Amino acid sequence: MNQDPDEATLVRRTAAGDREAFAELYRRTSPWLLARLHRRCADDDVVADVVQETYLTVWRSAGSFAPEGVDGSAVGWLWTIAAHRLIDAFRRRARQAQKPPIALSETVAPAAEDEVLAGRVGHELEQALLELPAEARQVLRAMVLDGLSVRETSLLLGIPENTVKTRARRARIALREALS
Numbered sequence: 001m002n003q004d005p006d007e008a009t010l011v012r013r014t015a016a017g018d019r020e021a022f023a024e025l026y027r028r029t030s031p032w033l034l035a036r037l038h039r040r041c042a043d044d045d046v047v048a049d050v051v052q053e054t055y056l057t058v059w060r061s062a063g064s065f066a067p068e069g070v071d072g073s074a075v076g077w078l079w080t081i082a083a084h085r086l087i088d089a090f091r092r093r094a095r096q097a098q099k100p101p102i103a104l105s106e107t108v109a110p111a112a113e114d115e116v117l118a119g120r121v122g123h124e125l126e127q128a129l130l131e132l133p134a135e136a137r138q139v140l141r142a143m144v145l146d147g148l149s150v151r152e153t154s155l156l157l158g159i160p161e162n163t164v165k166t167r168a169r170r171a172r173i174a175l176r177e178a179l180s
Contacts, residue, residue: 007074015062032152128178136171
């Protein structure tokens with residue numbers, strides 16, 4: 001049985017100069033990394049630069065990966081690098097007196113009735129989310145807010161894909177019951 005290496009193994013092989021391992025690590029992790037970065041920055045150019053800087057850092061410093069420091073997660077290590085690079089990009093922009101653009105969800109003002117209903121539903125949803133177990137909230141955050149797939153969520157949280165599916169299903173049922 002041929003088993004694909006996990007991300008931590010790919011990082012260790014990258015540290016040894018294995019370009020194929022680095023390419024596989026990029027192929028596996030870049031989609032969710034882009035999704036998470038786009039949730040935090042609307043500027044495509046900044047996100048592209050951050051992704052490039054992140055993987056350049058991974059290539060150069062894969063030997064410094066210490067699984068103990070990030071709960072054994074190579075994906076967590078990679079996200080830490082990306083988050084630091086994004087902060088650096090924001091700081092560079094601030095020094096240049098430019099603010100990164102913020103994604104605008106809607107340019108038309110909603111009707112007063114819609115705002116009242118959204119406030120009530122939003123409060124009820126917030127309360128229902130707070131009542132969920134922490135594990136379920138993590139899965140929903142990754143899949144809904146960050147837009148990750150089941151596989152990407154599994155990699156990010158370090159849990160099996162079937163566990164991700166089960167937690168997501170249970171969370172949806174609990175939310176549906178709480179909001180009905």
